[in-house]
Amino acid sequence: MAPGTARAGGRRRARLQATAMAIVRFLVVVALTYLGLLAVTFFIGRVIPVDPVLAIVGDRAPTHVVERVREELGLNLPLYQQFLIYIGKALSGDFGTSVLTSNPVMADIRRVFPATLELATLGTLIGTVLGVPLGVLAAVRRGSFLDQIVRVIGLVGYSVPIFWLGLMALLVFYARLGWVEGPGRIDVVYEYTVTPVTGILLIDTAMQGEWEAFRNVFGHLILPASLLGYFSMAYISRMTRSFMLTELGQEYVVAARAKGLSEGKIIWRHALRNALVPLVTVIALSYATLLEGSVLTETVFSWPGLGLYITDSLQNADMNAVLGGTIVVGSVFIGLNLLSDLLYRVLDPRTRAR
Amino acid sequence: MKNDAQTWREWLTSERPASRRQARLGRAYAAWSRFVDNRLAMAGLFIILALLLVAIFADVIAPYSAVTDGDLRTARLLPPSAEHWFGTDDQGRDIFARLVHGSRITLFVVVLVAVIAAPVGLLIGTVSGYAGGWIDAVLMRITDIFLAFPRLVLALAFVAALGPGIVNAVIAIAITSWPPYARIARAETLTLRHADYINAVRLMGASPARIIARHITPLCVSSVIIRVTLDMAGIILTAAGLGFLGLGAQPPSPEWGAMIASGRRFVLDQWWVAAAPGVAIFIVSLGFNLLGDGLRDALDPKAAGQ
Numbered sequence: 079m080a081p082g083t084a085r086a087g088g089r090r091r092a093r094l095q096a097t098a099m100a101i102v103r104f105l106v107v108v109a110l111t112y113l114g115l116l117a118v119t120f121f122i123g124r125v126i127p128v129d130p131v132l133a134i135v136g137d138r139a140p141t142h143v144v145e146r147v148r149e150e151l152g153l154n155l156p157l158y159q160q161f162l163i164y165i166g167k168a169l170s171g172d173f174g175t176s177v178l179t180s181n182p183v184m185a186d187i188r189r190v191f192p193a194t195l196e197l198a199t200l201g202t203l204i205g206t207v208l209g210v211p212l213g214v215l216a217a218v219r220r221g222s223f224l225d226q227i228v229r230v231i232g233l234v235g236y237s238v239p240i241f242w243l244g245l246m247a248l249l250v251f252y253a254r255l256g257w258v259e260g261p262g263r264i265d266v267v268y269e270y271t272v273t274p275v276t277g278i279l280l281i282d283t284a285m286q287g288e289w290e291a292f293r294n295v296f297g298h299l300i301l302p303a304s305l306l307g308y309f310s311m312a313y314i315s316r317m318t319r320s321f322m323l324t325e326l327g328q329e330y331v332v333a334a335r336a337k338g339l340s341e342g343k344i345i346w347r348h349a350l351r352n353a354l355v356p357l358v359t360v361i362a363l364s365y366a367t368l369l370e371g372s373v374l375t376e377t378v379f380s381w382p383g384l385g386l387y388i389t390d391s392l393q394n395a396d397m398n399a400v401l402g403g404t405i406v407v408g409s410v411f412i413g414l415n416l417l418s419d420l421l422y423r424v425l426d427p428r429t430r431a432r
Numbered sequence: 433m434k435n436d437a438q439t440w441r442e443w444l445t446s447e448r449p450a451s452r453r454q455a456r457l458g459r460a461y462a463a464w465s466r467f468v469d470n471r472l473a474m475a476g477l478f479i480i481l482a483l484l485l486v487a488i489f490a491d492v493i494a495p496y497s498a499v500t501d502g503d504l505r506t507a508r509l510l511p512p513s514a515e516h517w518f519g520t521d522d523q524g525r526d527i528f529a530r531l532v533h534g535s536r537i538t539l540f541v542v543v544l545v546a547v548i549a550a551p552v553g554l555l556i557g558t559v560s561g562y563a564g565g566w567i568d569a570v571l572m573r574i575t576d577i578f579l580a581f582p583r584l585v586l587a588l589a590f591v592a593a594l595g596p597g598i599v600n601a602v603i604a605i606a607i608t609s610w611p612p613y614a615r616i617a618r619a620e621t622l623t624l625r626h627a628d629y630i631n632a633v634r635l636m637g638a639s640p641a642r643i644i645a646r647h648i649t650p651l652c653v654s655s656v657i658i659r660v661t662l663d664m665a666g667i668i669l670t671a672a673g674l675g676f677l678g679l680g681a682q683p684p685s686p687e688w689g690a691m692i693a694s695g696r697r698f699v700l701d702q703w704w705v706a707a708a709p710g711v712a713i714f715i716v717s718l719g720f721n722l723l724g725d726g727l728r729d730a731l732d733p734k735a736a737g738q
Contacts, residue, residue, distance in 0.1 A: 107576075114577030118586070122593040237717035239669050241676050242692050242710030245699055253700045370582035374673050378696075388585065389677055392592050404589045411582040 100423075108416055113165075115408045119401045120164050173402030178394050183402035186387060191406070192277025193263060194376070194383030198368040200303040205310025205368075206361055212311070213318025214353075217326060218345055228315050235312025240371060244305050244378035251301055259297035261380035268294050302379045306371065310364045317360045321353035328352075355425045362418035366411045466730040473726020479719025487535040496526035498533035499684040509702045518708040521691070522698065523684070527705065530686035531712050537687045538716060541602055541671045542664050548606040550660050553613025558644045558652060560614065561621025572618065575611045583608040584670060591679040598681040601674045605667055612663070613656050620652040654731050662724035665717035672713050688713050 148154050152163060167173070173183035216228040252260045259265070264272075264279060268291040272282050280299065283292035325331065326349055334344045373385035380386070384403055391399035445462070449455035467473055486493060502508070502524025510520040518527040560571040590604035624630060625648070633647055674680040675689025683690065688709040695706030 110573060111577050111580050114574070115581065118581070119589065122589050233718060233721055234714075236721050237665055237669075238714045239672050239676075239689070239692070239710060239717075241673060242706070242713065245692065245696060245706055246703075246710070249699050249703055366582070370585055373584060373588065374676065377677065388588065392588060393678065395592075397592065400589055400592050404585050407582050407585045412580045415580045 104416070104420065108412070111412050111416070112409065115405060115412065116165055116168055117161075119405055119408075120161055122404075123164075123397055123401050168405060173405065174398035176391065176396055176399040176402075178391055178396045178399060183399050186399065187384065187402060187406050189277075190382055190384050190387045193279075193381060194369060194372050194385060196278045196280060196299065197303055197306060197375070197381060197383060198365060198372055200299060201306025201368050202310050202361065202365045204304060204307025205314050205364060208307070209311035209314030210318050210350075210357070213315040214322050214345065214350060216315065216319045217322030220323070225319075228319060231308075232312045232316040235309050240305065240309060241374040241378050243308075244302065244375055247301055247305060248378070258301045259294060261378075263298055263382055264291065264295050265298075302375050302381060306368050306375060309371065310368055313364050313367075314357075314360060318353065318357060321356050322349060325349040325353045355422065358425060359418035359422050362414050362421065366414040369410055369414075370407055463730045467726055470726045470729060472722050473729070476719045476722025476724075476726055479715060480723055483535055483539065483716055483719065486532055487539045490532050490536055494526075494529035494532040496529040498525065498530045498686045501525060509698060509705065511702070512704055519702070519704045521694065521705050525684075527691075527708050530691060531688070531708060534686040534688045534691065534709070534712070535716075537598065537681055537685065538668060538671070538713075541598070541605070542667050542720075544602045545606045545609060545667050546660050546664070548602070549610040550613055550656055552606075553610040554617045554649060554652060554656055556610070557614040557617025557619075558621045558648050561618040562625055562640060562644050562648060564625075568618075571614070575614045578608070579611040579615070581608065584673060587670060587674065588677070588679065591674060596679045596682060598685070598687065601671055601680040604674070605670050609663060609667065612659060616655050616659055617649075617652045620655055621648055624648055624651060658724060658728045658731060661720060661727055664720035664724070668713060668717050668720070 152160060155163075171184045173187075175181070176183050176186055179186055212224075212228050212231075216222075216225040219225055248261070251257045268288070271288055271291050272279065272286055275282050275285065279295040280292065283289075283295055322345075326345075328349075331344060331349060334348055335341075339348075369384075372381070372383060373388060375381065376383045376385035377389050384407065388400055388403040388407075391397075391403065443454065444458050446454065446458060449458055496502075502520060507520050507524035509522055510516055512519045516526050516528065518531065521527055521530070556571055556575065560568045560575075586608050587601070587604040590607060591600050594600040594603065630643060630647060633643055638647075671680055672687075672689030672692070675687045676693045678690070678693060681687030681690055683694070691709040692706050695702075695709070699706045
């Protein structure tokens with residue numbers, strides 16, 4: 079073997095090693111963050127003044143019943159044992175039984191999660207499709223009327239309470255104008271015409287050819303999704319503008335201009351392509367925020383998703399359900415956070431291990 | 433010290449300040465004039481000052497009581513009129529009076545959250561940045577964990593555990609809002625920690641605690657203040673959201689989010705009950721956002737225009 083190839087092989091091995099190290103470090107971060115989430119939720123569950131035992135048996139139950147239930151729930155064990163059991167159960171998706179629905183919390187969450195997913199996904203789509211071009215144009219025509227509009231959209235998005243805007247939107251577009259359907263996900267008439275397959279009603283109705291139900295579902299979905307889309311757009315357009323301003327100031331843009339490329343090609347093909355790298359992380363973060371922000375939106379629109387499930391359980395001191403929901407939202411949130419981090423590394427060659 | 437031929441302005445904008453005080457005042461003057469030139473920032477400042485005045489003089493401004501029920505036969509759900517500027521709610525209470533008194537709760541929440549979260553973030557960030565090593569690794573890991581949490585849902589869970597109420601809402605929001613401040617303070621500390629003047633102080637025998645408290649923290653404060661001001665709107669919105677879900681201030685307290693929640697039942701016919709508090713939240717949040725943007729542009733000209 080020639081010495082040159084041996085050196086190349088060594089270099090490749092070193093690079094592989096660096097990549098492996100990066101992956102291991104990444105997994106450790108994931109594990110630690112998740113452990114932190116579990117620790118916090120466990121802590122919350124323990125300091126709650128509402129005794130979970132009393133919540134189940136009622137405060138008039140005789141002492142021996144209270145003690146028996148306490149033992150059944152494992153609440154008489156030392157804290158660290160309870161925590162270990164808690165971790166083990168949470169990792170296997172066992173969050174206990176909901177006091178309110180008397181189903182396993184995980185089964186409840188699996189039932190309601192598609193509704194939230196549908197809403198947040200459409201919201202992010204709307205936000206991205208409108209927000210990215212707006213941000214690009216605002217950066218290109220800096221200081222123009224359009225730039226001012228993007229600024230106002232951002233300011234309003236950062237300042238208006240989402241639940242209030244939802245309420246006002248319902249008042250105007252549903253009650254006064256009648257353009258959209260009201261609260262809820264689907265009218266009762268159609269509720270049993272579709273069999274849930276994916277749980278995402280737009281897909282289910284389309285697959286089963288129930289076009290009338292599809293239109294009804296869309297009418298229910300469009301208002302809350304547009305609302306979430308607006309907040310997503312406010313964030314995405316502002317970040318896009320900022321990234322594009324950075325890119326347009328780079329030397330390669332000057333070089334491309336000197337070469338005689340058309341302005342359109344420079345903006346959309348060269349500058350935007352580079353701005354896309356940080357933008358992907360922004361969109362992932364915005365998606366995570368929408369999943370979380372749906373707590374308030376779902377309450378306003380009586381949308382039977384995870385957010386409404388959490389708030390309903392809260393009002394009834396159903397801590398198993400609240401903590402289960404928090405862990406699921408937290409996991410998705412952490413997952414998207416770390417995914418955006420990972421995507422950034424994959425997409426930007428400069429951050430790759432050398 | 434000051435020559436009579438010189439005006440105050442010349443003294444402040446002098447290129448060669450003669451004393452430390454003149455240099456400091458000169459810098460403050462430069463930042464202030466940048467801030468005054470920014471019309472939107474001035475609007476934000478005006479809104480926040482107005483909020484302060486309304487909160488201080490609430491008893492004088494509000495024409496009616498904020499919590500006592502009105503006459504349920506004649507004063508219930510009245511539309512806006514000269515007598516009741518924003519109408520009345522389902523308990524016959526004047527909405528304008530409730531909004532005016534609610535400004536105190538809003539101010540209470542933002543001030544308390546800032547007072548709790550900013551020092552905690554500053555302390556963790558500066559210690560982490562100055563100490564380095566495993567202390568830095570552990571503190572930043574914890575900060576990252578809290579940063580990766582969904583803030584609203586976590587605040588919800590905290591309030592669920594602590595029980596509903598305005599103080600518990602404040603604690604929950606504070607617990608979830610310190611991590612960005614720690615990050616900022618750490619980043620600033622990292623750029624300062626090997627500066628010559630820090631080395632000089634260290635050679636003179638200053639303890640790490642003294643260096644952090646007297647020489648590093650003061651330089652981190654301005655960026656943390658900017659970030660806190662920008663976060664104020666988010667804090668107000670989270671507090672209002674908790675109030676809306678019935679987890680913040682409890683009735684009959686005139687908290688704006690809770691007022692929207694109670695107006696929700698009548699939104700189709702008596703829209704003003706829910707509309708007015710929302711507008712109030714929007715204006716105050718907007719004020720903090722404008723002020724924060726203006727402060728950032730004035731104190732940190734590098735970041736301006738981004």
